[in-house]
Amino acid sequence: MQLSMRLPLITGVMVTALSVSLFDMAEACTRVLWNDNKLAVVTGRSMDWPESTEPKLTVFPRGMARDGGRLGPETIIAENPAKWTSKYGSIVTTIYGIGSVDGLNEKGLGAHLLFLTATDFGARDAGMPGLHAGLWAQYVLDNAATVEEALAALDKVQVVMAEARGHKATVHLALEDAGGDSAIVEYIGGKPVIHHGRDYRIMTNDPPFDEQLALLAELDFSKPTSEMPLPGNVNPRDRFQRAAYYSALLPDPKSEQEAIAGILAIIRNVSVPFGAPYKGFGIYNTEYRTALNLTGKRYFFELTTSPNVIWADLAKFDLAPGAPVMALDPDNSALSGDVSGAFKKEAAPF
Secondary structure, three states, X not given: XXXXXXXXXXXXXXXXXXXXXXXXXXOOOEEEEEOOOOOXXXXXXXXXXXXXXXXXXXXXXXXOEEEOOEEOOEEOOOOOEOEEEOOOOEEEEEOOOOOEEEEEEOOOOEEEEEEOOOEOOOOOOOOOOEEEHHHHHHHHHHHOOOHHHHHHHHOOOEEEOOEEOOEEOOEEEEEEOOOXXXXXXXXXXXXXXXXXXXXXXXXXXXXXXXXXXXXXXXXOOOOOOOOOOOOOXXXXXXXXXXXXXXXXXXXXXXXXXXXXXXXXHHHHHOOOOOOOEOOOOOEOOEEEEEEEEOOOOEEEEEXXXXXXXXXXXXXXXXOOOOOOOEEEOOOOOOOOEEOHHHOEEOXXXX
């Protein structure tokens, strides 16, 4: 690869689909990790979808009892489901009220679920505790403080395909922590394929990660100029390469405000404009963008139909066992800035 710039590596990822129209359509999401500046480890992601996923920002305390075999009110893994009690509190974005697709825990571990067509979790092995794919991200946020711990925790369970109304959650998982470590976990041919290291920074969608890296290797970004032609469409290959190019050019931030602005600038650049066609799935607009300050434990959220960026500070929530689950519907144009105090008790968390 002829690259003198520090190009972030990327993976094909898309958000889990746990509802009537989710599993049979591919999302065009992107994740970017910025772990080589001198201020903070930050991550950004986009969520692209043809309709509202009913996102809700939700804060879970420690001590939450989980059942990896339950999808909403349904039991989908009856034999030997994974069961655990959360060690760490977290803030997540939920999808359709039945799973976590993006989030950050109190130790600075971030997790993101995105779609990958090639995903194959393999046949069920009832000798391993079963964890359905909709709780994959929440499982690591509940149990791990670092990427290393998350990968070790995942060795103890088998991720199992989840289905809702006949549609399958073909997803893969991206992880990063406050130390700047990163990992991409894909299931290909029934086996986990793990890319672990600080250089795995960018994520989009199909094809699988190895193929994305091969495509990136064909490009020469060593002499960036304003005249350099860049892939400009909304497909995952173009977004992968464009995010790699611009991420390598980010100037060192002097404040959290600059760091979040920098990462959101990249995510906005690879977002899908309203009305843009995506593959055979029709229109795929970017619904929202998130940014995580893994160092400061703050979670930023930008709904594309709202004029404001909002954020929540995990330090301002009661995360002790027995504390209530807190939630906020971000679809409110009056929300702006720090909304930690606007969260309300959630009566029926998933």
